[in-house]
Amino acid sequence: MNSSSAIVQTVPSSEPSPMHATRLRSLQALGIFCGFAAGAWLGGAEAPIKLVNPDISPVTISLIMVFGVFLARWSVPALIRGTSHVRHDVRQAPHLIVWAVLAGCMWAVANTLTIYAIRNVGLSIAFPLWNTNSLLGIFWGFLLFNELRHAGWRRWLGVLGGAVFMFAGATLLAVALSHRGAAGEARLGIIAALGAGVLWGTMYIPYRKAYLTGMNPLSFITFFTVGELATMIAVALAYRGATPLWHELISARAVLFWLMIGGFVWVIGDLFQQYATKYVGISRGIPLSNTNQLWGLLWGILVFHELRGGSQTIYAQVAGGSLLMALGAVAIALSSANAREHSYWQDAAAREGQRYRVEGEYVRAGMEGKHFGANPGNRTLLDWLLILGTTALFVVLAVMARLPRVDIALGWAFALLIAMVALLASCGVALWRTTRFR
Numbered sequence: 001m002n003s004s005s006a007i008v009q010t011v012p013s014s015e016p017s018p019m020h021a022t023r024l025r026s027l028q029a030l031g032i033f034c035g036f037a038a039g040a041w042l043g044g045a046e047a048p049i050k051l052v053n054p055d056i057s058p059v060t061i062s063l064i065m066v067f068g069v070f071l072a073r074w075s076v077p078a079l080i081r082g083t084s085h086v087r088h089d090v091r092q093a094p095h096l097i098v099w100a101v102l103a104g105c106m107w108a109v110a111n112t113l114t115i116y117a118i119r120n121v122g123l124s125i126a127f128p129l130w131n132t133n134s135l136l137g138i139f140w141g142f143l144l145f146n147e148l149r150h151a152g153w154r155r156w157l158g159v160l161g162g163a164v165f166m167f168a169g170a171t172l173l174a175v176a177l178s179h180r181g182a183a184g185e186a187r188l189g190i191i192a193a194l195g196a197g198v199l200w201g202t203m204y205i206p207y208r209k210a211y212l213t214g215m216n217p218l219s220f221i222t223f224f225t226v227g228e229l230a231t232m233i234a235v236a237l238a239y240r241g242a243t244p245l246w247h248e249l250i251s252a253r254a255v256l257f258w259l260m261i262g263g264f265v266w267v268i269g270d271l272f273q274q275y276a277t278k279y280v281g282i283s284r285g286i287p288l289s290n291t292n293q294l295w296g297l298l299w300g301i302l303v304f305h306e307l308r309g310g311s312q313t314i315y316a317q318v319a320g321g322s323l324l325m326a327l328g329a330v331a332i333a334l335s336s337a338n339a340r341e342h343s344y345w346q347d348a349a350a351r352e353g354q355r356y357r358v359e360g361e362y363v364r365a366g367m368e369g370k371h372f373g374a375n376p377g378n379r380t381l382l383d384w385l386l387i388l389g390t391t392a393l394f395v396v397l398a399v400m401a402r403l404p405r406v407d408i409a410l411g412w413a414f415a416l417l418i419a420m421v422a423l424l425a426s427c428g429v430a431l432w433r434t435t436r437f438r
Contacts (some may be wrong), residue, residue: 007030021190024339026339027279027433028280030430031284032284033426034276035276035280035291035333036288036427037272037335037423038271038272038273038288039269039291039292039293040419040420041269041420042295043291043294044265044295044416046266048264048265049263050261050408051406052258052404054251054414055177056286057240057248059235059236060236060237060240060245061115061238061259063245065262067260067266068261068267069263069266070225071230074225074290076267076300077218077221078382078386079387080388082229084379084380085219086218086222088213089219092215092372093214093356094360095332096220099210100206101230101361103224103227104226104230104306106202108227108228108229110200110203111196111228112235113192113195114192118191118373119189124269126192127194128152128196128293128296128325129173129177129193130193130194130197130389131197131290132170132198133196133200133204134166134286134329135167136196136197136202137282137283137286138163138282138332139288140201140204140282141281141283145346146340147282147341148283150340151337151340152338155336155341158334159331161331162330162331162333163328163329164288165324166328166330168321169323169326169328171185172320173318173325185338191274195285198215209352211277211278211366211367212348213353213363214364214365214366214372216366217275217278218271220274221267221270221274232386232436245420253400257394257397257398257401259400260394269292276288280336280337280339281345284333284335284336284337285333286395288332288333290325293322293325293326294322295416304407305409305410309378369434371436
């Protein structure tokens with residue numbers, strides 16, 4: 001008996017038990033599903049920008065979208081779990097508030113750059129260019145968070161091969177871009193899209209720190225949006241000035257709904273992306289969510305008739321470049337972490353917990369998608385005020401809204417919306433059944 005006990009105790013702690021291995025597989029499958037859902041909703045979030053008068057400043061457009069983001073990032077968590085859960089997470093890991101605000105600041109600047117990119121080169125081309133952020137995600141995941149450590153040559157081949165495919169696709173799209181519009185405008189669109197990719201790629205560092213430490217995505221995004229809103233207000237005031245900005249907001253009241261709903265849709269996609277990052281890491285989750293480039297391509301070409309009148313060569317370059325990037329993203333995402341690599345994730349999580357003095361059980365529960373401690377309770381009056389107030393505001397804006405005279409294919413728009421809602425419902429149910437949104 002003593003000999004058997006000694007043998008059991010010498011088993012490396014990095015080797016998961018059968019139950020843990022099953023849990024790991026289910027969480028990774030969930031993360032992959034979340035990545036696909038994120039792609040659909042992130043891809044649809046930029047479409048409302050096409051309904052806006054081009055005379056409105058991109059900075060003003062971004063500011064209005066961020067107001068919609070701010071409302072969504074507080075009302076959605078209030079609806080799903082209640083703000084009492086947010087307070088519970090903050091008590092466990094208060095240092096993550098700073099990281100969340102910093103990530104929000106980077107997001108706000110990147111979002112403004114995407115508007116310049118969309119205006120100059122269109123949705124179908126801008127999306128794949130800024131989705132090079134996944135290359136940075138792979139780099140930061142390996143360097144800082146032990147992702148891909150001892151993953152095996154097949155997984156390394158999938159990740160590196162996928163990165164090469166994504167680079168080739170971006171290059172092909174840039175070639176197609178050179179045939180479109182004025183050279184100066186095209187160059188500005190390329191720079192803006194790539195700049196957004198760099199900022200978003202770096203923004204995922206706070207994401208991974210938060211989820212290795214154990215924080216719930218629904219808690220993280222509430223403080224994330226404080227950085228977004230503060231940064232965009234500062235940028236808008238510096239760029240436009242208080243009085244001109246106010247007059248532009250008043251003149252844009254007919255399109256406030258479209259821009260704010262775009263921000264709301266973005267939050268849904270970003271929330272799925274957060275869960276993908278939590279359960280499969282930034283080196284896999286971010287490339288998988290970057291399938292939004294295909295949704296952007298569908299919205300741009302099918303709904304808004306981008307590239308209409310272009311030659312067959314341009315169509316082939318855009319479609320081929322997007323397909324190459326999508327294949328690369330899928331190859332990276334399907335190179336899922338094995339048990340040995342995941343043990344290195346646990347080492348990184350333990351390091352984060354020790355650095356910030358976070359309770360070890362809280363960190364472990366977060367990685368496994370389980371609840372830690374006592375249940376904070378049901379929704380409060382504040383939660384219902386957030387939910388009802390946000391709903392009422394969007395209803396008022398919808399009444400004021402006017403559909404601009406833009407040539408759009410409504411049939412295709414409804415088809416894409418139905419597909420997005422189907423992914424929202426199915427992925428939401430999967431999250432609830434597997435983790436109760438933890």
